[in-house]
Amino acid sequence: MVTIKELANILGISTTTVSNVIHGKTSEVSLATVEKVQKLLEEYDYTPNINARNLAQNRSKIIGMALFSNEDKYKNIVADPFFGSLVGAIEKEVRKNNYFFMLYVSDDISEIIRYVSSWNVDGLITVGMNRDEYLKIRGRYKKPIVLIDSYAPKDIMDYVNVGLDDEGGGYIMTKYLIENGHREIAFICDNLEGVDYMRYRGFKKAVGEAGIVFDKKNLIIISPVEGETAVSMSEVYEAAQRVTAMFCCSDNYALQVTNELFARGMDVPGDVSIAGFDDNIFAKVCRPALTTVYQDVDRKGTVAVEKLMAMLRGEENPKDEILPVKIVVRDSVRKL
Amino acid sequence: MVTIKELANILGISTTTVSNVIHGKTSEVSLATVEKVQKLLEEYDYTPNINARNLAQNRSKIIGMALFSNEDKYKNIVADPFFGSLVGAIEKEVRKNNYFFMLYVSDDISEIIRYVSSWNVDGLITVGMNRDEYLKIRGRYKKPIVLIDSYAPKDIMDYVNVGLDDEGGGYIMTKYLIENGHREIAFICDNLEGVDYMRYRGFKKAVGEAGIVFDKKNLIIISPVEGETAVSMSEVYEAAQRVTAMFCCSDNYALQVTNELFARGMDVPGDVSIAGFDDNIFAKVCRPALTTVYQDVDRKGTVAVEKLMAMLRGEENPKDEILPVKIVVRDSVRKL
DNA sequence: GTGAAAGCGCTAACAA
């Protein structure tokens, strides 16, 4: 690979001039030189050494994405369509803005901090981070951060979040179930924090408004840990005997549950209705096609990058953005 | 962020010594100094500037993954479970080896070349690349490359490939269909190159061995371009009238096709049997659960990184690795 | 056992 210095030597001019031409500061260079240099740039197929440039400019042109993932829950988090979509959308938008995309998956905050510091990452995007985790990173990393799907309390710290109307989603779906005559509804998730908690809140709200007394037995928190889901599924099956509908926190679980119930001889939506959340790529091609809450994951990623870019441009801190949800009615919920 | 120089100044010693301690070359440093330095390293929470290190060492510690993707076919390629799994598995293995993972999606080879050159990427992994594309990159990038799922001719160039016994997969599944009494079988894919072509070859082989005359009408190449798949699906439906089984080149298509047929009032596997390929995360939770050809995508990614690391260590060029396939019998194929 | 100094490739302030 040719260097600026070498090119400068060939032409017997200074590196500054070459550098200026490279950066299009042609106003400071005579037309003749510009042409000479450009010809040579072409000829030698000059490619800048980004490490050198970064070092000189004290930046990196890297947008980092840190996925805070626990191996117990996700053997391979990117294989999950939700995270996969997010990764793809963010990479695309980052590239569009002439930055580079570096992915780092870890369940160790200090590892993530070391990574962003070492690389001098220009901006960071992270998903589902809670208060303590965010504070730790913030303490050591001073450049722009955009959180996705975070519900860390806003009063304690100042951050930019791109989220979803999770509570609204929980609410409209539950309302829909109720309107279809369901009163005994189970809520299925794998934790009660952040996003899932808000969906649950929406669920509770709709249930309350309908004057239904919610039996805590019907809140089923299944274990995502491999080897333990079998037990959880028995619990789900049991619940399916006493409810008429199950609202799952994600399409993944909705599919798993549907599958499990079929395997045990029940029919969906004949015996029990199932609703999901996300509207992932399989929601429409499974059978029964899933009635679910739609969210635009690609947009989530794109918006996150847009916010980051605005911050990088030095604009005033952007506001949070809460993306809307909508219900997608398909075939997994029946009218009673 | 503290620099080595600053730490050296504080202690009134040279940067060399600090650097030596950092790199554990403690044999060259007195115990007393080692301890002094280590204490300071801790205290100031020293984090190396990777850009500087890379510049000095003429490397990058980055493993690049280039996805050669066309927007027509994939709006978001990482959202596809196959590519998502690959990305996740590769990132994980890269991290395990103390490298960093940079993803670059593009349909422009020269852009990819510019990217790897600029960053001085230490090793590159790329998927489904053909002969010309590979040659272009090879011409300008001299560091290790591992291809995944490539069928570029081996005689022309020297490269390392991690692939799958695609032909075998096509063969065993077709044989299974035939054993179950199917003789009119359609083959469905979206191209006839590389991986898909080999699966088709396996298909043809099994069909031939059974003495079945294959009617080219039953080779259906559907268009992946959005807006054109509807037309393709009509063709599929038409074919479903005259065949008893359809072998789809991917689970994605198998699900889409199944769904389409159901939508048009047919039953799977009642009216027509469907087989897939990949055994992706949804194959087992859809209904009917998909009879398909299993491949270990995570392993593909892991092995690719392992090969790259071996090359980086300067070991003799590793040999290609062809991962095995196996059939997974579920409910989408029925015995005639 | 320790340090001085050159150099990686590029940028940018300043001088000419």
Added chain:
DNA sequence: TTGTTAGCGCTTTCAC
């Protein structure tokens, strides 16, 4: 309009 030069933070050779 063009060139000189210092410096980004780190590694590494060589001398002491």
